Amino acid sequence: MRPGSGAGRTLAGLVLVLALAGGALWWAAGSRSSGSAAPAAAVSPRSTSPAVREAVPVPVLPRGREGVPGGGLPDPAAVDGRDPEAVGRAALGAMYAWDTGLDVTLADAERRAVPWLTAGYGAAVASRSAVAAGGAAWSSWAGHRAYGRVSLELLRDERPSDSSGTVYRQWSVTVVPTGRDGWTGAPVTAVAYVEVVRVGEVWRVAGVRVS
Template structure:
């Protein structure tokens, strides 16, 4: 992970980057998935060579929002779409969890997209592969924490409860897991909102 890539939650407390949150949710319902980044200060191995902009996956899971229909001037709509896409991993079509982040690029700032692209692709748990499972994602809006700064013309904050249920195409279901996603969005005056950071608890 790039230095200083962790973001402060609006309340000032430090949360986990979303890339780790998705990993944790997959680990809770599968097995063998390595962390996509290490804790700050931990030794890291030299990164393998990656293209400057990894290719987006060639297929899209069913039921994701259409970027063409999301109201980019509505911070709630943009944050909801981004979180939905970022957490939806499909073992039948994805090479790894990183593919979900590639699909979310239309909703992210270029800087945040670059940080997620810099992460290893990760892996999908073998049990998901066995059942051709996908992540069924349910989102519930949450009231912002005390101390969260108010929205203004250029910055907004949204908070979502994320419930992920591994769902196999053969009828198998894994144990649902939950996280709280704290989303920061930015824009230039009058422009579309973009997600500039996501942390979780």
């Protein structure tokens, strides 16, 4: 994510959390060796175990309403599932198409991308529940009854070579908060790293990481 508004950090942060649930991606950090285990500390016979505290349940926010966001959604019938770039574009276009008139949090918007996700990644996105609202940025957008207008640009930066079953693409994502009262907010920008895998005869997004 480029330095900028809190809105950008909010949007990118949530997408990153969901993306990490999708599995290993080529940009993920390698596992770190922990080295040899430290010897266990001696325990005095007089030591007592700490009291176990009962976990306090965290309230989950309700989900948003069904509907088409103000910025529109990709048409599934028009997306060529045999084209990994088309599938990646559709997934991102849906994922970022938030609408404060429908959504409680950005998690509601991300669930719109499920038709273009793998079963595992899609299940993680579909089942995720938000426990916190979107903060000041979301409150500002909601005050204008705003929705996001999404534009995507495919980047040609260096990336791993394509294989018969996996491709990686980088996309520049720009979302313009657009109020139903005529207000326009500062654009929110990010670079999305998308992993797309072959599932049978079609392609599906297996993970998204945002910077």
